[in-house]
Amino acid sequence: MSIDAALSQNHPEIVPFSAAAAEGRFTMPTCRACARAHWYPRAFCPFCFSFDVEWVEASGDGEIYSFCNPAPAPGTNVIAYVRVKEGPILLTHLLDADPASIQIGGAVRVSLQAAKDGQYFPAFKLA
């Protein structure tokens, strides 16, 4: 798939995520102060506003919270919200999924996708 996420100039905070992703690790920003992971990533915790946030490797396992099939456009990916094991729900793509086999609660696994400018985006595939 081609993901045009050429946004690193606007978003230098992508860099550590992508560096880990390039090594095959899916990381999530996690607050040292309140111990909660959040998504989408910020340099601070949106729950307690602590700036003591670190990138922690996540399991990569999740389940489908909701989804939609962009039916008439062949080749388009299913858009979904996925709840990862660590708690947060991510707006993402389901790749290579047979629409008939997608259901809420279905197990998924992260699939880190390289973007055009060397950055990465966490998509998912049915587990």
Next chain:
Amino acid sequence: MTTSAYIAGAFEHPTRKATDLAVGRLYAECIAGALADAGLEHKDIDGFFCAGDAPGGLLTMVDYLGLKPRHLDSTDFGGSSYIALVSHAAQAIAAGKCDIALITLAGRPRTEAGPMPFGAPSAPPRPWEPPVNTRLVDLYAMCAQRHMYEFGTTSEQLAWVKVAASHHAQHNPNAMLRQLVTVEDVLQSPMVSDPLHRLDCCVVSDGGGAVIVTRPEIAKKLGRPLVRVKGAGEAMKGQNGGDVDLTYSGGVASGPIAFDQAGVRPSDIQYASIYDSFTITVLMQLEDLGFCEKGQGGRFVADGNLISGVGKLPVNTDGGGLCNNHPANRGGMTKVIEAVRQLRGEAHPAVQVKDCALALAHGTGGWLGSRHGSATLILERE
């Protein structure tokens, strides 16, 4: 405490495809229409309110229109902004910042067809949200999917929202879609983003509107029916750092603020304008405003319950965004205008609510399934 501002003028542009009218011209015509409706003049306007549709922004529009306002407000949270701006105007008037407040909207997305903007490049979520193929409709379809999963809501129930809109639109000579449709018609229309069909989606239209808000002393001299701003609320809902819940909208917060200020309950409302970007938007907002319990929206909208003269709660008697128009891809302005028509007794006779004295206008601006602003307005005929 209720406010003491009145809606003195309201105008909806009749065009639905403005091939030969620039957006600025549409603005000017909407303002002229609202001034004529109120019995006021261009020089009387001392408060100017616009939102993100204004080409070139507030500064360009004020200069272009030749206005000399002493109070300015360009609060933007998408299509519901204009509902909130009525409240902002009432507050500005109460604070003595202006006497005659003009709220504007115009646009021609049908003529200037192009993709809807999906956030600025520097918007913090940009790198983290699906960068390809995510359409606005997908963010609504996922709400519908989850609502169906949690509450057993059906496509047939969603279709009733469109059926009701078409019953109203048949009486509106300006409506884009005036043909009656059935539940079957909706279900047989092409799937756009499963579970939403083409007829679950609002139209794309050109057009615009304007509303004038003023203080009691002036409103009472104008000789128009008195429509008072009785209560208002606004709220924002987002993804909450990943603590996402697609089953409700910001209406759960904006609604109670408005009802508390107005001192009324949902069961007191005789007519409701509910932003209908998609059928699911109406269903969820009705629940969130307390017209029925959470999860019961499907049952509430079914069997013609939103059709004037048939059901318990007449909704969008102009045909709404689903059938009438959706100027500038923003439905809040027309929601206010039809509520004013109902309270004045100036709706089409076939859809006019008898002795309509209390109405609500509510909208969701932005994206129901990610980030949106909700605005609720309660209006009373005096």
